[in-house]
Amino acid sequence: MALRTLTLSTSWGDILLKGGSRAGEGTLLVLPQFRLALDIGRPHRILPPVTTACLSHGHVDHLGGLAYWAGQRFLHSMGPAILCVPESIVDDISELMAIHARLEGGKPYDTVFKSVSDGAIHPLRKDFNLEFFTTDHWVPTLGSRLHWTRRRLLPSLAGAEPAELAELRKSGTPITSDVVTPLLAYGADTGPGLFADDRALDAEILLLECSFWKDGDLERARTYGHLHISDLVELAPRLSCQHLVLLHASRRTRLHEVEQIMAAELAPVFQGNLHHMMIEWE
Ligand SMILES: [Zn+2]
Numbered sequence: 001m002a003l004r005t006l007t008l009s010t011s012w013g014d015i016l017l018k019g020g021s022r023a024g025e026g027t028l029l030v031l032p033q034f035r036l037a038l039d040i041g042r043p044h045r046i047l048p049p050v051t052t053a054c055l056s057h058g059h060v061d062h063l064g065g066l067a068y069w070a071g072q073r074f075l076h077s078m079g080p081a082i083l084c085v086p087e088s089i090v091d092d093i094s095e096l097m098a099i100h101a102r103l104e105g106g107k108p109y110d111t112v113f114k115s116v117s118d119g120a121i122h123p124l125r126k127d128f129n130l131e132f133f134t135t136d137h138w139v140p141t142l143g144s145r146l147h148w149t150r151r152r153l154l155p156s157l158a159g160a161e162p163a164e165l166a167e168l169r170k171s172g173t174p175i176t177s178d179v180v181t182p183l184l185a186y187g188a189d190t191g192p193g194l195f196a197d198d199r200a201l202d203a204e205i206l207l208l209e210c211s212f213w214k215d216g217d218l219e220r221a222r223t224y225g226h227l228h229i230s231d232l233v234e235l236a237p238r239l240s241c242q243h244l245v246l247l248h249a250s251r252r253t254r255l256h257e258v259e260q261i262m263a264a265e266l267a268p269v270f271q272g273n274l275h276h277m278m279i280e281w282e
């Protein structure tokens with residue numbers, strides 16, 4: 001099955017998102033422009049160029065492609081890569097990857113395991129970083145947010161002559177400030193407790209799971225720390241994101257039903273653009 005591709009406009013420019021998602025079967029999200037993966041739930045040939053990957057939690061539908069990614073990079077001498085892992089499982093994940101490398105009969109993979117926790121910042125490149133935040137799942141889980149930082153001239157200095165600016169700079173007076181824009185947030189697996197924290201909601205692109213779609217499944221969503229479509233219908237008026245991308249539908253709902261329910265229940269109450277990355281893994 002081909003991955004889904006979304007091209008999403010932001011204040012930075014178009015962000016390309018490739019991947020696919022189904023609860024229990026795999027969530028794979030790649031931002032090729034940043035060589036970044038936010039969960040590698042399945043092996044896929046899009047993965048080897050990824051140099052920074054995040055693991056949101058230890059469920060197999062979010063980590064099933066990790067060994068493939070690290071192994072292919074090792075096999076093709078593609079250099080070291082970073083895997084950001086929640087602090088509580090980083091030892092288990094590095095052991096798991098060491099076992100995979102041993103079974104392949106080679107040396108350890110060239111993967112640097114970075115332990116992250118709520119509030120941690122990981123520099124991705126000069127003008128971008130990732131911040132991690134705790135979600136509301138039934139095992140420890142971290143979502144992530146992509147920030148774009150621009151250096152701008154202080155508004156009070158707008159119109160100043162270059163010579164004046166040079167003089168100020170020479171004297172050590174600050175003439176610029178950083179403007180930080182949250183471009184994308186990924187809520188990983190979560191229940192509605194996530195919405196108590198605006199860090200998860202104020203990005204231009206918001207990726208949220210919606211595991212359950214039918215009236216009778218609300219109890220199931222609560223038990224396993226997942227979202228139900230009624231949670232998103234309730235949340236929609238609070239959302240100011242330009243793009244809402246839904247993930248992680250359970251196999252209890254077919255794709256065409258998901259699309260029908262999105263159009264009938266969520267589209268009328270959400271002002272932005274509605275997308276999904278659900279696919280049938282075959
Ligand atoms: Zn999951």
Ligand SMILES: [Zn+2]
Nearest residue numbers: 057059137189
């Ligand atoms: Zn999970």
